[in-house]
Amino acid sequence: MRLMIVPLLAAGVALAGCAKKSYVNREVGEVNQKVEAVSAEVEKTQERVRQNEVEIARVNDESQSGIAEAKGSAAAAMDKATAAEKVAKGKLVYTLTVSNDKVQFPFNKAELSDEAKALIDDEIGPFVQENAGVWFEIEGHTDSTGDAAYNMLLGEERAMAVRDYLAKAHGIALSRLEVISYGEEEPAADNSTRDGRAQNRRVVIRVLE
Numbered sequence: 154m155r156l157m158i159v160p161l162l163a164a165g166v167a168l169a170g171c172a173k174k175s176y177v178n179r180e181v182g183e184v185n186q187k188v189e190a191v192s193a194e195v196e197k198t199q200e201r202v203r204q205n206e207v208e209i210a211r212v213n214d215e216s217q218s219g220i221a222e223a224k225g226s227a228a229a230a231m232d233k234a235t236a237a238e239k240v241a242k243g244k245l246v247y248t249l250t251v252s253n254d255k256v257q258f259p260f261n262k263a264e265l266s267d268e269a270k271a272l273i274d275d276e277i278g279p280f281v282q283e284n285a286g287v288w289f290e291i292e293g294h295t296d297s298t299g300d301a302a303y304n305m306l307l308g309e310e311r312a313m314a315v316r317d318y319l320a321k322a323h324g325i326a327l328s329r330l331e332v333i334s335y336g337e338e339e340p341a342a343d344n345s346t347r348d349g350r351a352q353n354r355r356v357v358i359r360v361l362e
Contacts, residue, residue, distance in 0.1 A: 244362050246287060249276045251315065252341070252355030263310035265318055273318065273358070280360050281323045288329035291315050292357040296350035297337040308334035315356045 251269050265273075280287055293312030295304040312332045319325045342349035 245359060246284070246362055247276075247280060247360040249273070249358040249360075250341075250355055251358070252352050263307065263314045265314050270318060270322070273315070274322070277319065277358060277360070278323060281325060284360075284362060287360050287362045288331065289316075289319065289325065290331045290333065290359040290361060291319075292359070293332070293334040293336075294339060294341070294353060294355045294357065295337050296353040297340065297344040298350065301337060305334050305336035308336045311354075311356050315358065319358075 291312045293308030295308045312334055316330045316332050319330060320327055340353045342352040344350055
């Protein structure tokens with residue numbers, strides 16, 4: 154009877170060992186599954202964070218662009234209001250329009266041709282000599298070709314070209330030369346035709362006292 158107890162004990166220990174190993178394997182398997190699940194969730198969270206950062210950056214860029222556009226519009230509106238106030242206070246004496254129906258104003262350019270300079274000399278020169286107290290409002294205009302913001306800048310460059318010529322060639326103080334750009338906003342003719350666009354590429358000089 155004693156001889157049979159030893160094999161039975163050995164068998165019991167072996168079975169207990171197998172059971173413990175099986176339990177450990179099962180526990181390790183469950184832990185691994187949990188780790189994998191957590192890792193997958195972390196990756197999803199990181200992806201959501203990355204997408205949120207991209208969206209935040211996009212919204213920020215758009216908002217900055219919108220702020221810049223708003224500031225530009227506000228500045229343009231202020232310039233127009235200031236010019237309108239001066240016109241209202243001053244008496245309009247004479248208006249000269251420099252455009253393609255009189256002289257060549259090149260497409261997408263702000264340079265004054267010799268012909269344009271001669272026209273300004275003939276028409277504006279006498280007012281400068283006879284009326285020391287007059288001042289000048291110089292408006293830059295474009296056709297509707299291209300971007301509106303660019304046209305606003307181009308209109309200003311054209312008006313500045315005329316201002317600089319009046320200051321250098323006729324000795325007019327810059328304080329008496331007011332520059333304002335309307336870009337494509339105030340067409341004088343139909344922009345759907347070639348001749349109309351040519352007329353819209355112009356600078357208007359207003360003489361006031």
